[in-house]
Amino acid sequence: MTTPPTRTAPAGGVRAHWRDDAACRGSDPELFFPDGDIRSALAQAKMAKLICRGCPASLTCLSWALASGQQGGIWGGLTEDERHRLRRRGRHFRPAADSIREEWS
Numbered sequence: 584m585t586t587p588p589t590r591t592a593p594a595g596g597v598r599a600h601w602r603d604d605a606a607c608r609g610s611d612p613e614l615f616f617p618d619g620d621i622r623s624a625l626a627q628a629k630m631a632k633l634i635c636r637g638c639p640a641s642l643t644c645l646s647w648a649l650a651s652g653q654q655g656g657i658w659g660g661l662t663e664d665e666r667h668r669l670r671r672r673g674r675h676f677r678p679a680a681d682s683i684r685e686e687w688s
Contacts, residue, residue, distance in 0.1 A: 606638035635660030
């Protein structure tokens with residue numbers, strides 16, 4: 584009987600990049616940047632949000648998008664308008680330090 588391979592930490596104990604665990608990793612990136620007529624864009628946004636809903640990296644993704652000032656697209660399950668409203672309400676997410684460090688280094 585064989586056992587499935589387990590995910591191990593990279594050498595040196597450094598955590599793998601959060602995008603490695605993202606549910607959207609194999610998806611078409613265009614899905615997360617809805618475009619076209621309103622019906623098509625709404626369908627794309629709904630599909631992208633469904634992918635984000637089950638993603639283990641969604642909070643880190645959202646934190647990264649907020650910290651790095653991403654204007655467009657769906658990040659962590661939120662559209663650009665939803666992220667804007669979140670910022671306006673004064674709710675601050677503390678960015679995951681590992682994701683910020685990895686992206687900006």
